[in-house]
Amino acid sequence: MRKPLDLINAPLSGSSLIEASAGTGKTYSLAALFLRFIVEEGLKVEDILVVTFTEAATEELRGRIRSRLREALNLFSGGDSSDEFLTKLVEKCGDNERGRRRLVRALASFDEAPIFTIHSFCGRVLAQSAFECGAPFELEVSGDSASALAEVAGDYWRSAVGALPALVKRRLQERRVGVPELARFAGKWRSRQNLTLIPDGFVKWSPELEEEVSALFKRFGVEWREGRDEAIGLIQESPAINKSSYSKRYLPLWNASVTSYAAGEDPLVAPDSLKRFSNSGLEEKRKGDGPLPTHPLFDLTEELVAALASLECSVNQAVSSFKIGAIKYLRDKLPEWKGEHKLRHFDDLLIELRDALYSDGGDALAGELRKRYRAALIDEFQDTDPVQYEIFSRLFGEGHPLFIIGDPKQAIYSFRGADVYTYMHAAKETARANTLDKNFRSSPKLVGAVNTIFSAHENPFLIEQIKFEPALSGLGDGPSFTVGGVEDAPLKICLxxxxxxxxxxKDAARRAMEAVAVEIVNLLGGGDGERSFVDGRDLRAEDIAILSNTHDNARALQKLLLSRGVPAVIYDSESVYASPEARELYLLLRAAEDPSYMNGVRGALATSLIGLDARSLKEVEEGELWEEWLLRMLFYHRLWHERGFVQMARALIDGEGIRAWVLSREGGERTLTNILHLVELLAHAAADEKLSAAGVVKYLGAKLAQGDAAEEHEMRIESDENAVRILTVHKSKGLEYPVVFVPFSYEVMGGGREEEVFCHDSEDSLKGILNIDSQSPEYPLHLEAALAEQQAERVRALYVALTRGSRRTYFFTGPISGSEGSGAASLLTPGVDPSTLSDAEYFSLMNVLSKASEGAIEVREVGPPGGLPAKCMYKTEGAFASSLSARVPRASNRAQWSVESFSSLS
Incomplete structure (x- = not known):
């Protein structure tokens, strides 16, 4: 068990790990360590490297450290402070004047403080030490690698697909594996080093197997036609065959499907029923010990089924090899492509610095950086990856002052490349390890409730190295959340x-959403609810958060709350390129880029942004308005080529009345926000990559195919009103709300694609294994390991969800089918499929937790669905009035067009 960190006396030399559970003051501690380096060690602000993982966190950290420097300066200058740490720091320093001078110097030069994201840090080093790193002096840095990936993946496709056998090409087509899919797949894995790829190399194709299947199929067609009736008669008469399996209902259907197959020309479209007429198929349905019927047709079918299985295996392995080849090709060719185009993307910054540090000149570079940065504080280290770890271990791994701060219980970003196994390896390498054990976020009883749930199991996080140590409360015991003047259990298990x-x-989610809506209306004082107070003030809608796991659930929740008069907004982590508006904007821009493509113009007019239905579109095409629309698209085309994308997009949105039109519809704010966000992103791309009009359309098409998930592409919030927040667990990390609902903990999310199995090497956790060959002998073992890792991450995600609330949390669960792989099942019913439990049995298990919590957990029943009662209504002045606006007529009141000069638009 690790000891709590003694913030004022902890050694500042060497490497230290600080595990900071949720709400334990991680940022406060990091700022305190920064202060100690300034006051005790006399370091300048430019000597202390601080690294975190997002721009928002960087700005918050910068502001918090500056504020703490000012507070410390006030105290060292004779002022007062109730902060225990600052008081102890003054006592420890002894020489107030020396401390004051150091703080004055730190504040005067604080703008020079190296507080960076990991990408900014690597970019700064590569720029300042370009010669030592062997990096080009002039390269454009872009956060968007979609175009580069698409180009190089396209090169690979063109160079490799021609040599593939026809059957493999056919399978690629059936699976819809094209350039966009290869770019997504290979782009995801190409930067990960220490990765074992299975299969490794191209599988040698055997044409003899294809010829064997073809010959067997021809024989089968003849023999089936001649012998099927006799063979089927033998099956019907045999006492050794289970007649419930080969019943009068199914046997004629199987006969018909196999007869159709035998009369065809394609051996690869074999129906599942073919095996029913093979020896092995008959064996599976044997009844008793009697002899099975024999017939030459059964023998031939057995041969054909086996040959087809072998051919299927060979085709699948060839497809897998082709995909693995894309990873290797991108690793080799993508850097060359970027060099030729003088481009560098954010991930390249990390790889280039890592490579430079481990090159022949790496010792000199590392030594220079250690002189420049005499201490380092690395925040959110549970979100690190192998490349980042290699950088920091090379720079600060030999006795250099280094603090790494993180919480493996909150490591939930594996889909972005974060690797909790790297964190655990780093933890073993540090000289010291401590914890932050006091929770300053949640009320004492809520802290106790979470402790109860996670302490009920010896290994709640399913990984031995990730321990749960109960947190202490850092807050007082006064009433913090009351309903009708009463404070009750802060954690509600809603069964x-x-x-x-x-x-x-699906049924559970619907009932949970109804229960959430009723409870929120009541908490806000609507319906049957009494007034709720948080820390002595009225509860507001913006104090409430609902953690959703899918975009569909988030939208359904928002719609339900709005129908009850409760304002609600979605903080969406989905890429704006995955939104319906992205597809519609693509159709509109395609028409403007090429107005001679008539079907393209028709597609644009049929979008909801223009709003012509089938009848209106038919009338337009048959009347004079068609020519007018073509002229409009031609106008935008010319404007785009003459004045650029931004001027054209502005004219298109204003000229077609898109703003007013979308705002008149339900969800209009969300739609308009997405449109304007997309236009902004495309404008940046057009400028950064010097894209032509056709290039912008191609770029957007590639984004649609790839489903880009970069942080800057996440959907923006559509309103800043006082409203309930609906967001994903991943989006909520680092945030807190007085009241939190967790309505979908039983749903199994994040399993990934089963054909892409990734796990860590059991012998070396810094190495990964990507196995996409389901026929390989190691595949079952790798799949089992991958599923176990995914399950462990779901438990960590649930920990994040249950620690977002500061005053009250609602946790929905129950005996739900398909929930055995969820984080809730791992915690609440370990080793038992929840759906096998009765309501009484589930209640009994939850009541054990309730009693153990000493009043911190209450178990509630969420009964059968009954719809929301009419009185379940909350009325708030001006809440989302736009959703109640009269709908704007479309097309009939469109602004009249006239001939204008381009200069009039500027």
């Missing part, structure tokens, strides 16, 4: 009952 029927995840 969705099933009665005597199967409860699906």
């Amino acid at each position: 969705i009952t099933r009665g005597d029927v199967k409860l699906t995840s």
Whole structure:
């Protein structure tokens, strides 16, 4: 068990790990360490490197450290402070004047403080030490690698696909594997080093197998036609065959499907029923010990089924090899392509610095950087990856003052490349390890409730190295959340009952959403609710957060709350390129880029942004308005080529009345926000990559295909009003709300694609294994390991969810089908499929937790669905009035067009 960190006396030399559980003052501690380096060690602000993982966190950290420097200066200058740490720091320093001078100097030069994101830090080093790093002096840095990936993936496709056998090409087509899919797949894995790829290399194709299948199929067609009736008769008459399997209902259907197959020309479209007429198929349905019927047709079918299985295996391995080849090709060719185009993307910054540090000149570079940065504080280290770890271990791994701060219990970003196994390896390498054990976010009882849930199991996080140590409360015991003047249990386990029927995840979600809506209306004082107070003031809608796991659930929740008069906004982590507006804007821009493509113009007019339905579109095409629309698109085309994308987009949005039109519809704010965000992103791309009009359309098309997930591409919030926040668990990390609802903890999310199995090497956790060959002998073992890692991450995600609330949390669960792989099942019913439990059994388990919590946990029932009662209504002045606006007529009141000069638009 690690000891709590003694913030004022902890050694500042060597390497230290600080594990900071949720709400334990991580940023406060980091700022305190920064102060100690300034006051005790006499370092200048430019000597202390501080690294975190997002721009927003960087700005917050910068502001917090500056504020703490000012507070310390006030105290060292004779002022007062109730801060215990600052008081102890003054006592420890002894010489107030020396401390004051150091703080004055630090504040005067604080703008020079090296507080960076990891990408900014690497970029700064590469720029300042370009010669030592062997890096080009002039390269354009872009956060968007979609175009580069698409270009190089396209080169690979053109160079490799021609040599593939026809059957493999066909399978690629069936699986819809094209250039965009290869770019997504290879782009995801190409930067990960220490990665074992399976299969490794191209599988040698055997044409003899294809010829064997073809010959067997021809024989089968003849023999089936001649012998099927006799063979089927033998099956019907045999006492050794289970007649319920080969029933009068199914046997004629199987006969018909196989007869159709045998009369065809394609051996690869074999129906599942073919195996029913093979020896092995008959063996599977044997009844008793009697002899099975024999027939030459059964023998031939057995041969054909086996040959087809072998051919299928060979084709799948060839497809897998082709995809693995894309990873290797991108590793080799993408840097060359970027060099030729003088481009560098954010991930390249890390790879280039890592490579430079481990090159022949790496010792000199590392020594120079250690002189420049005499101490380092690395925040959010649970979100690190192998490349980042290699950089920091090379720079600061030999006795240099280094603090790494993180919480492996909150490591939930594996889909972005974060690797909790790298964190655990780094933890073993540090000289000291401490914890932050006091929670300053949540009320004492809520802290106790979370402790109860996670302490009920010896290994709640399913990984031995990730321990749960109960947190202490750093807050007082006064009333913090009351309803009708009463403070009760802060954690509500809301049990969705099933009665005597199967409860699906979909039904559970619907009931949970209804229960959430009713409870929020009541908490805000609507319906039957009494007034709620948080820390002595009225509860507001913006104090409430709902953690959703899918975009569909988020939108359904928002719609439900708005229908009850509760303002609600979605903080969406989905890429704006995955939104419906992205597809519609693509169609519109394609028409403006090429107005001679008539089908393209028709597609643009049919979008909801223009709003012509099928009838209106037909009328336009048959009347004089068609020519007018073509002229409009030609106008935008010319404007785009003459004045650029931004001027054209502005004219298009204003000229077609898109702003007013979308705002008149339900969800209009969300739609308009997405449109304007997309236009901004495309404008940046057009400028950064010097894209022509056709290039912008191609760029947007590539984004649609790849489903880009870069942080800057996440959907923006559509309103800043006082409203309930709906967001994902991943988006909520680092945030806190007085009241939090967790309505979907039973749903199994984040399993990934089963054909892309990734796990860590059991012998070396810094190495990864990517196995996409389901026929390989190691595949079952790798799949099992991958599923176990995914399950562990779901538990960590649930920990994040249950620690977002500061005053009250609602946690929905129940005996729900398909939930055995969820984080809730791992914690609440370990080793038991929840759907096998009755309501009474589930209640009994939850009541054990409630009693153990000493009043901090209350178990509630979420009964059968009944719809929302009419009185469940909350009325707030001006809440989302736009959703109640009269709909604007479309097309009929469109602004009249006239001939204008381009200069009039500037």
